[in-house]
Amino acid sequence: MSQRALGPFNVSAIGLGCMNLSHGYGAPTSAEQAERVLLAALDAGVTHFDTAALYGFGANETLVGRVLARHRDRFTLASKCGMTGVDVAGDGKLVRVIDGRPATLRATCEAALKRLQTEVIDLYYLHRWDKQVPIEESVGALGDLVRAGKIRAVGLSEVSAATLRRAHAEYPIAALQTEYSLWTRNPEIAVAQACRELGVAFVAFSPVARGFLADAVHDVGSLHEKDIRRAMPRFAPEHHARNLQLLPAYRKIAANAGCTPAQLSLAWLLHQGDNILPIPGTTSIDHLRENMAAADVRLPPELLAQLDALINQRTVSGDRYNAQSSREVDTEVFDTAPTEK
Numbered sequence: 001m002s003q004r005a006l007g008p009f010n011v012s013a014i015g016l017g018c019m020n021l022s023h024g025y026g027a028p029t030s031a032e033q034a035e036r037v038l039l040a041a042l043d044a045g046v047t048h049f050d051t052a053a054l055y056g057f058g059a060n061e062t063l064v065g066r067v068l069a070r071h072r073d074r075f076t077l078a079s080k081c082g083m084t085g086v087d088v089a090g091d092g093k094l095v096r097v098i099d100g101r102p103a104t105l106r107a108t109c110e111a112a113l114k115r116l117q118t119e120v121i122d123l124y125y126l127h128r129w130d131k132q133v134p135i136e137e138s139v140g141a142l143g144d145l146v147r148a149g150k151i152r153a154v155g156l157s158e159v160s161a162a163t164l165r166r167a168h169a170e171y172p173i174a175a176l177q178t179e180y181s182l183w184t185r186n187p188e189i190a191v192a193q194a195c196r197e198l199g200v201a202f203v204a205f206s207p208v209a210r211g212f213l214a215d216a217v218h219d220v221g222s223l224h225e226k227d228i229r230r231a232m233p234r235f236a237p238e239h240h241a242r243n244l245q246l247l248p249a250y251r252k253i254a255a256n257a258g259c260t261p262a263q264l265s266l267a268w269l270l271h272q273g274d275n276i277l278p279i280p281g282t283t284s285i286d287h288l289r290e291n292m293a294a295a296d297v298r299l300p301p302e303l304l305a306q307l308d309a310l311i312n313q314r315t316v317s318g319d320r321y322n323a324q325s326s327r328e329v330d331t332e333v334f335d336t337a338p339t340e341k
């Protein structure tokens, strides 16, 4: 697979998002299947694996460590801190908490190193900016972790261009991870430009629109009861029904490009700039191979223009996040609300 720069690392143009091997979409994946997918990714030439302390409240890091630690010299390992599962009520039930205080980040990193069975994490992101803590303090703590040899590079996730610039002035940011795809264009307002200017790699998460642009979500009602898409406005019945109307024309463009819908979504991202690195997630080895082959898909300018016109913030119905998740991110929003078609 072709290679791209991820901060100081050279990695496969398309990486693997490991989150949904432990939680997120569909029914839980068996440990055996999760292991098969991770090893198949390595075999397919994937050299960028993305996990987080949050995913499965540590279970995803444990999985990645158990399966991939013995191949540690073959890939770049990215993980995240600043948003974890905490037993807030003291009843053994973990809830998601955003906490960017330096002591918390250090403790999360120590626990992650053990779970990942490694001495150093290559790229460590602040998963969410904790708005109670100045970004300089959280990023400064991550800089200290680099100096201590616990991590090699610092990343941020879901921050605005202004926050990225403040953070970068405190400690050089290697990568910014945020949601980006044809149906989530927020980064085009300012963040993408800031990344180009500062030389920051842009890691695009949910790059096949959580399955929607892979033409894989036709009936939200049949999703598993714990599937996180159930709480996302775009997948609410009224919005989803409108969004489905975009798919016939989208499938036609994919057919003209000689690729699948999922590959079209990934190839579009790769054509947005050399610093863009999509990290699709999958529990299926067939989907994995299909997604990785998108690195070879070439899209001519007229086809890119057709795609831009078909699926964008004005034609997609519904917000990407519900009110609570929206409050937790720090991104620019379009002044024209995502529309009703």
Ligand SMILES: NC(=O)c1ccc[n+]([C@@H]2O[C@H](COP(=O)([O-])OP(=O)(O)OC[C@H]3O[C@@H](n4cnc5c(N)ncnc54)[C@H](OP(=O)(O)O)[C@@H]3O)[C@@H](O)[C@H]2O)c1
Residues within 6 Å of the ligand: 016, 017, 018, 019, 020, 024, 025, 026, 050, 051, 127, 157, 158, 177, 178, 204, 205, 206, 207, 208, 209, 210, 211, 212, 214, 215, 216, 262, 263, 279, 280, 281, 282, 283, 284, 286, 287, 288, 290, 291
């Ligand atoms: N920084 C953050 O805040 C943040 C937030 C969310 C995600 N992430 C990262 O980004 C990664 C990817 O994002 P994501 O998992 O949310 O979204 P995604 O990659 O856009 O979509 C994953 C969904 O699409 C389906 N899919 C993938 N490839 C397919 C194909 N070729 N054909 C049919 N269906 C396909 C998967 O189902 P199958 O299992 O059936 O293939 C899964 O349900 C995560 O694993 C995580 O590492 C980061």
